[in-house]
Amino acid sequence: MMVLVSGIAYPGELLAIMGSSGAGKTTLLNTLMFKSSPNVMVSGYTVLNGYPVSSGTLSSLSAYVQQDDLFIGTLTVREHLVFQALVRMDRHIPYKQRMEMNKSLLSWRCLNVKTPQSAYLGGSRVFQEVLTDPPLMFCDEPTSGLDSFMAQNVVSVLKAMANKGKTVVSTIHQPSSEVFSLFDKVLLMAEGRVAFLGSTDEACTFFQQMGAACPSNYNPADYFIQLLAVIPTREDSCKQTIELICDNFQNSEIGLKIHHDTEPRTDLQRSPYKASWWAQMRAVLWRSWMATMKEPVLIKVRILQTLLVGLLIGVIYYGQELNQDGVMNINGAIFILITNMTFQNVFAVINVFCAELPVFKREHFNGMYRTDVYFLCKTIAEIPVFIVIPVIFISISYYMIGLSPGPERFWMAVFILTLTANVATSFGYFISCVSSNVDMALTIGPPVIIPFLLFGGFLLNNSSVPIYFKWLSYLSWFKYANEALLINQWEGVDHIDCTASNTTCPKNGLVVVETLNFSFANLDMDLMSLAGLIIGFRFLAYLALLSRTYRSY
Structure with a gap:
């Protein structure tokens, strides 16, 4: 918990926020940058040049280097x-x-x-912020995990930025004496309160006046942290010391001046984005495409999976004839094609999209690009993959199974299965956007798909769907894809070989389709329904993503 925390950082200064573990350093930075957890209650304001700023305005004027890459x-x-x-x-x-x-x-x-x-070296995350040349920079433990040489190198870069008139604020944990000397001012925190804010020389003077002078030939940073730490065996006395120090600073001349200087004027508003919508679009689309194409192992595995499953289905259902057994087998093969395209693409999207969501959320909250830009670019960049995969899949199994041999029928089947794959992709985006992580998405995905699969017209006849579930069948891409592929297969089939003793054998393709309560007249409606589901699920996914990233600018 932080109480009555006030501070000020000036242009041309490098300010260090120091304190023992749990003192509130990272919490303070997150609060200043409007990145606190929803469970954290915050009161107060962030002021820039005397004007209170919103999160969007601060994002457009600053950079935030966080601990994790x-x-x-x-x-x-x-x-x-x-x-x-x-x-x-x-x-x-x-x-x-x-x-x-x-x-x-x-x-x-x-x-x-x-x-x-x-x-990428951990400290190098600082240098991507140097590239943007922000007037204000916040760094959370930029030297974490670095050796003393690299730590000094990183802080030297921050010092160089401050010397150019920038305002640089950084938390740091037990810096060496060389690194500590690079800071212009230091803000010491203890138990969520400000123990001191001023130059490093003023800090030594302040504690000397308190009767706790820093010993000669001793690193002041180490001394301050030890002095303000809570030792488990002396918890009460340590907290009393910290309270005394914090109260003295709060009532000191420096503390009162800081309180006066941080009084706000009127609000300062500014767009959080530095790049235009079109510039964001080009950049994010370029990166999304590069990221997609630079997953050679993933793409090769997906293609290999498609080849093997397509070949397996083709071998199992090889050479079906137009007789009673062939009708059942062909219908089963068609439904298997739809089912495989669904699960393969849903899981592919979940594994990739969920993994990138933390990157997106950080970059979006840093004011780099809009939610609609990211979602649109991600969709466009992956379109070629989600077209090539179903084309390869159906090309292998179609003629092996013995489906309708005409080229126009083949390309119609390719088109239908491509639409199906993209509906599954859209549904995968939706599941990813409503889930907090990959594990949750993979857990809730299959159970949600099952009802759509049951209402696909193969496992349960359309006439047998309960009236209270009828609405759900209209959202089943299995139903539309199954009907469209069956129409494509059986339309124009005037004769099916049946034995004289078998009266239940369908005599032609029309009977096959009507037995499942489908109709040849529904082909166009099926195709439009699949296209509508692609758009509908994508739109729902976008709304879900937008709700997760929404904040008031």
Whole structure:
């Protein structure tokens, strides 16, 4: 819990927020950046040049380097920085100038442009923010996990930014004396309160006046943290000391001046996005396409899976004839094709889309791009994959099974199954957007699909659907795809071989379709229904994603 926390950071200064573990450093930064957990109650305001700012305005004027790295792992360092330059630099900066700044940064950091993001050094997340040249930067433990040399290197970069007139605020945990000397001011926190805010020299003077002078030849940072820590064996006395220090600072001349200087004026509003809608669209689409194409193992596995399953179905149902047994087998094979395309594409979307959601949410809340831009680009980038997969699948199994041999019938089957695959993809997006993580999506996905499968017309005749579930059957892509493929297969089949003693054998294709309560006249309606479900599920997925990312700007 934080109580009466006030502070001020000036342009041209590098401010360190320090304190023992649990002092409230990260909580303070998250509160300043409007990124607190919904369970955290916050009162107060963030003021910029005397004006209260909203989350959107602050996002457009600042950068926030968080502790954990989230990125698209298949992109190289260069590609990642190019994307950052496209969506985060001011929209009035020409493309050529952005790329030159990107190249300069890569050269300065000696980064291997072909190094994957997975090999990106933790401290290097700071340098992507340097590229955007923000007037205000917040860093949460930027030196975490780095050796002393790299830590000093990172803080030196922050110091260089501050020397250019930027305002840089960073939490840091037990810096070395060399790193500590780079900071202009320090904000010490303890038990959720401000124990001191001022220059490093003023800090030593303040604690000396309190009768707790820092010993000579001792790292002041280590001393301050130890002094303000709560030791389990002396918890009461430590808390009394902390309360005394915090109260003294709050009533000191520096503390009263800070309280006065942080009084707000009127609101300052600004768009959170630096890039235009079209610039965001181009950049996110480029990155989405690169990320899709740079998943060679995943794409190869999906193609191999498609080949093997298509071949397996073709072998099992090989060479069906137009007789009583063939009718049942052909209808079963058609339904298996639909079922496989559904589950394969739903799970493919869930595994990829859910994994990228944390990256999207962070970048969106940082004001990099809009929700509609991300969703639209993700959809467009993956369209080729979700067209190629069903084409390969049906091309293998169609003639092996012995379905209607005409080329126009084959291409109609390809079209129907492609629509089916994309309905499943849209449904996968919807499940992903309403789920909090991959495990939840994979858990709720199959049970939700089962009712749609049951109302597909193969396992349960359409005439037998209970009246109270009739509405659900109208949302079943299994039903529309099954009817369309059966029409494509049996229309024009005037004769089916039947034995004289078998009176239940369908005599022609019309009887086969009507037995399932389908109709040849419904083909166009089936195709339009599949197209409508693609749009409908995508729209619901977008609304679900929007609701998860909505906040007032």
